[in-house]
Amino acid sequence: MPLSDTTRDIQNRLGRYVRDGKEPQLPGVTSGRLGTYRRLVYNVIDDSLRTAYPLTEKLLSPKEWDLLVGTFFNEHDCQEFQVMRMPRELAAWEEKPTVLLEDHPALEDLLWFEWAEVELYIMEDRPIPPHKALGDWWTDHWVLNPESQILQLTYPVHRTPPENLDECEPGSFFCLAFRQPKTYSIQFVDLSAIWVELLRLVGEGTHPAKAIQWLSEATGLTQDAIKAAAPPLLEDLKERGFFLGYEE
């Protein structure tokens, strides 16, 4: 005997109630007790989102935060079975209240920036190819940290306190985020477009010399100028655990 329509409906109405708070008429319920479920479930969602998005919580007023969380939980069907990964669905949710996006234009960027930190921290280990410490920047292939993301942002959320974000002008900003291989801490590096392109090309397997040639053609800068400017950034990335070495 499959689950009857009656029982299925009762269960779905309880599930719907914990999301929208509109108390249903369910048979055999102890008076005043259904609200306990609504509070318990809402607290799980709210706590998980606060943990993942502490800067967003600072950007918004308490009322705005409640609006964001309440509408998200009510209107969005969470698909992640892991509550720790559920917050990604808030960043990806396209139906955020318009009033919040109008009053806080950096909201979307800030959510993705904060999610990148969580996601990198918990992501499954990715294999790192064999590599050697010594080599030449422009003749050897590079081995870069595969536990990384490049974020393309419209607002500088990676270098601006949340309380100042509403004053920022839109633009084109880039941030490299990666998991430090020894400490597993998440590192962020502010990058200009040309270095993003260099890392993207090399990351996709282009030889560094070819990548420099391509960048030179694309920007009008000489290859020597690009090569001269790159080492401080590359040394910093090496020190911090993004540039891992040279291919063996």
Next chain:
Amino acid sequence: MRNIGIGYRRDFAQGLLEQTDFQPAFIEVAPENWMRMGGHWRRVLERAVEKYPLYCHGLSLSIGSPDPLDIDFIKDLRAFLDEFQVRLYSEHLSYSKSENAHLYDLLPIPFREDAIEHIVQRIQRVQDLLDRPLVLENVSYYTPVAAEMPESEFIHRIVETSGCKLLLDVNNVYVNSFNHGYDARDFIKSLPLESVAYIHMAGHEKVSEDLIIDTHGQPIIDPVYDLFDFTTKMLEPVPVLLERDFNIPELSELKRESEVMERICQTNWESKYATV
């Protein structure tokens, strides 16, 4: 400890590994909190399973849900259980998903005839997919919903018909007996005790004159220890878990609670150890 394990929480994960004063018999994790995990916490779990047997207590199976089982999740779960050589996998007799949405908490299943058949079929499917027995916990609930029978009959018939095992959460029995006004000892006597494979113990919080919430955020109170003593007298030796999820105290306090339970087990099961 011979019988008592502990819920392995990130708050003391490192601390437990680095000390020698408190040695639980096993650790238990929610697989959903550790699956698909890399980096720091993956290393911590690898170290933990070198030191302690691992049990898993799931959150997302939603065995009582009106929604279909999530087969991909169950396959991923099996891979995790296999990889970490998990000794026992338990879940909740509740549902946490409806209308294609995860709700991330334990909702009460209506105690109804059709729900029993629905759940029994799902238990058998899950056991086949996991290739291991499923151990289901009696949950705390704050209101019955459209019940056609008492909770004890509902549990009894599901366990008997499906052949699954029972995780007897003694604190949940106490909480439910308070919230719904029944006798906890009579309730325990009515359960299929020969199917009990695992026990959970925890603290709770009384939030009003007529309501206790199962928070796992307080020390175990004496009446729950008394109920545990009563229960273990009727059981063969099984593993026992101390759950503490919030307001987590020093390890020394968790050790003290574990020792109280260990003494009760030793007293009640001493003569039975030789036969198991």
